[in-house]
Amino acid sequence: MDYQSTYVTPEIKLSSYEDKLFKTEIVFDHHMLIWFIEGETKIIQAETSYTFASGDIFLIPRNQLATIINYPKGNQPHKTVVMHLSTSRLRDFYQGVTIKSSAGSSFKIRRFGDHPLLKSCFASLAPYFDLTEPLPEHLAAIKIKEAISLLRLIDPNIDTLLTNFDSPAKLDLVDFMERNYMFNMPLERFGYLTGRSLTTFKRDFKKLFDTTPQKWLTQKRLELAHYQCSQKSSRPVDVCYEVGFENFSHFSFAFKRHFGYPPTKLVALGAMR
Template sequence: MEHAVKYITPDIKLSCFESKLFKTEVMFDNHMLVWFISGGTRIVQAEATYEFSAGDIFLIPRNQLATIITYPKDGLPHKAVVMHLTTARLKNFYSDIELKPRIAAIPKIRTFNDHPLLRSCLASLVPYFELKDHFPENIASLKIIEAISILRAIDGGIDDFLADFDEPGKIDIVGFMEKNFMFNMPMEKFGYLTGRSLTTFKRDFKKAFNTTPQKWLTQKRLELAHYQFSEKKKKPVDVYFEVGFENLSHFSYAFKKHFGYAPTELMEHKIR
């Protein structure tokens, strides 16, 4: 078994990766509260890169692009309990709560280390994954409400974050793409996050960059890889994932086609 996901409800799951490394590029529709049981993960976003390991608890914001790389650590597989905090459930939770005027929250990953209250809440879910019987929805709802209540008790700014139900509006396409080009997302996702339909996104992209999105994205990713090799002295195996390529051989082929020499030649200082 390399990858297994076991759900006790649509919003609560146990995720396990036993392979050496698993990479995915995502934009989550819901906030996700994660408790790491074992293994490790690296989450790469436009503004920062995060490293998490056993015991860490963190909240991933919705509608944010990220590259997630998971791997075994200390001889143990990557294993985590994940709770989806859906917009519908959060709207219901906040429906009878009077809030102060909301301050626009910066959508960054929020970390809670190994907070005992959150750990107790999430760890209490583990036995339910072994049950053969259906997990009662009322218990699941109580667990999610408990988690939200704990987050509000330990993070004074969490309401600005969780009670923000706005959808992405139309934003500057140049600034957004320059910041997020390394994420290998469908064009529809890029369009949604810039507040555009797919047709409008392609039209506005052509007007702004005078080329197609795919050509521009490939060039930008290869240029970033070149910088990582020449200036940061990173290896191809450590770079191709993070710049938006799915496999090393395709990356190496595209790199040589674009620059005229292979990544290994650059790393061996044969190129001046």
């Protein structure tokens, strides 16, 4: 099976992917605290990217666009333990908690390496994945509360992130799209993340860009791919997924139709320099 998930609760799961290339674009509704057990993955967000390997622990904030690419690594499956830090759990946790003021909090991914306290918290969940019955609610609440407490201990500024329960506000559409066009998401999702309905998103987009979202997105992704291949000597097969295409054949066809030559020609030219 390509993908398997074992849930000890609806908020805590063990995920396993076969050792082959896997790519998806996603926006999480909840903060995701992840322990990467085996494999290697690359996560791309606007203006930055991260590579994670065995032992890494990290937090992906909610409502943030991301491309996730799992790469084959020694024929071992990609295994992660994932804990959903839902808004309801966080509201319950922070009731009565005094929050220290901070200078603000970035909504970028937080890396914690293989921090021993977080690792111990995750490792203590391992026996529960072999149970035939779900983890009782009160025990699940204890484990999630422990994880949140550890995050606050390790990162003094994380309260600002975890206590932000707002829905996306209406954003500057041009700025948002220029930073996030490489994410292959449904237009409805782009609309939601910019604080718009689908109809309003399309209307505003046409007014600002004088074209349709689909045409603009394809052109921007191809231009980025051309830059990555010609100036960064990146492999077309890697660039294809990182700029928002679903598969290499579609990418190669669209690239040749737009530029008049296939992306592999850029690789050959680079080798001659």
